[in-house]
Amino acid sequence: MNRKLVSIREAAEFLGVCAQTLRRWEREGKLIPDERTTGGRRRYDLARLRPGQFHSPESERQTIAYARVSSHDQKEDLERQKQVLERYCARQGWTFEVISDLGSGRNDHKKGLKTLLDAVLGGKVGRLVITHKDRLLRFGAELVFAICEAKGVEVVILNQGEDTTFEEDLAKDVLEIITVFSARLYGARSRKNQKLLEGVRAAVEAVQC
Incomplete structure (x- = not known):
């Protein structure tokens, strides 16, 4: 019987997770790709995948979507950013909470950011969703990402490009x-x-x- 091999994106959609989760599961030895193309791309046998089969207590942790703008005159931009995050999380079928801040990307004392970090360090967060890397912090984002990795928090960045210069x-x-x-x-x-x-x-x- 011919196997139906699908890409990592298709496999992630079938399982109800993100592609980044499949990469993490591969590192942890939970789900190894069935094949790799000559270009190194992962391929999965759809017949052996079952939605929910890899769910663990980690998957019950909260998804938090974080939005931020720098100044008060960007309140409309903040609302649009929150709507983008809400629509994305809803499409994935995730139960989520949106935390937002209005303040400089250089300020690491913002109320929303502190709430987010407390939840991550407390083991309450399983997934963090942001529109751009710079929305978290202009400087210091990599440290937050390292904390998330140490706590097993999946980080989903919707747009990998530069947001504001x-x-x-x-x-x-x-x-x-x-x-x-x-x-x-x-x-x-x-x-x-x-x-x-x-x-x-x-x-x-x-x-x-």
Whole structure:
């Protein structure tokens, strides 16, 4: 009888998991591909796969989708990001929770991020879903990913490309700082300070164009 060999993506969809989970199961010796193509691509025999056969207590842990934007004027972007995550998780049939933050990617003290890390370290999370790597943290994301790997948390990144550039994120952070100082210095009614801040703001906005 001819076997029906399918790709890792098709096998993952059949089992109700992500391709990354199949790669992890291979490393753990749970599910070894039946064949590999000359190009090294995995192929699985669909006849021997059964949805749920590899489920363990780990699969009962929570799926968390994390969304973040840098500034208050991006609230609409945050809502769109959350909708993308919700639709993706729902299509996979996962029970999930969305955690969101509004703050710089350089700030590792955000409430949502701390809640996420507490849940990961507490062994409550089985899967983390984000739209882009940089939505987690601009610097330090690799450390969080290492923690997830150590805790057996599957990380799903919907878009592997760059989200916002370093310059764009930095410009937004600088503008936030300017806004705070503007409120303080304008209150002091210093014309010199006002001109200084307006000049810096104009320079930062020019970089963003």
